[in-house]
Amino acid sequence: MRDKRIVHLVDDEEAIRKSAGFMLRSSGYLVQAYASGVEFLKVARSVEAGCVLLDVRMPEIDGLQVQTEMAARGINMPVVVFTGHGDISVAVQAMKAGAIDFLEKPFEKAALLDAIARAFARLDNADVRAVEETEALVRVAALTPREQEVLEGLAQGYPNKTIAYDLGVSSRTVEVHRASLMTKLGVHSLSDALRIAFAAGMGRAKR
Structure with missing residues (x-):
């Protein structure tokens, strides 16, 4: 395995390409930047496997469509999505489609590096998903x-409200339960709570 x-x-x-790229390079990663989903998909099958940081809101083809196309082409690289504030429902769709995590812009360096580390762990070890599922089921069962x-x-x-x-x-009651469950799950962000929920098989039922 190569060092980087x-x-x-x-x-x-x-x-974002400049700031995130600099942050990642200074943390020891090699970075290949693409200005659009179309540009990435043109070469996706031939590039070295790695982690894909994917913006949700892009012209021509958005991040969810890129994810769908990757799956259709058998490109099995772990994905972390970027979202703007208020795009939680879109981020949920991305995670249902297999994204490792989502990060709201502006994101913190520690959160970005943690998400990427989990992505590479998934890439390196097929058993990681099974371990994540077991741990998630235990944590959800405590709620x-x-x-x-x-x-x-x-x-x-x-x-x-929904x-x-x-x-x-009441909405206030939901807020109380939401705060309590996040404390019990040991998480501080909605993305971490959702990651546990999806690993435990939640979010699959249709309304």
């Missing part, structure tokens, strides 16, 4: 039934 791992950075914003219902709603991409309506409770 490659990250394929796909984002139409030049500022109350109501907390599990709230987490399921979040995994479906629903806002607090979850509250479905459960017949």
Whole structure:
């Protein structure tokens, strides 16, 4: 295995390509940047396998379509998606399609490096997914039934108001359950909570 791992950075914003690229290179990664999903897909089958950092909102073909096309072409590289603020429902779709994680812009260096490390762990070890599932099931089982219902709603991409309506409770009650379940899961961000939920098989039921 080569000493440096490659990250394929796909984002139409030049500022993101420059800042994230510099951050990753200074952390020891090789970086190949692409200005669009179309540009990346043209070479995706021939490039060295690595982690794909993929912006959701791009012209011509968006990040979700890139993910779909990668799957259709048998390109099995782990994906971490970038989203703008308020794109949680889109991020949920990306994670349902197999993304390792999603990061809201502007993202912190530690969060980015952690997501990439998990992506390469998935790439290197096929057993990682099974371990993640087992750990996630144990953590979700520790939640109350109501907390599990709230987490399921979040995994479906629903806002607090919708979850509250479905459960017949107030939005404030949902907020309390949401805060409690995140504490019990030992996470500080929605993306981490969703990652555990998806690993445990949640979010698959159709509304």
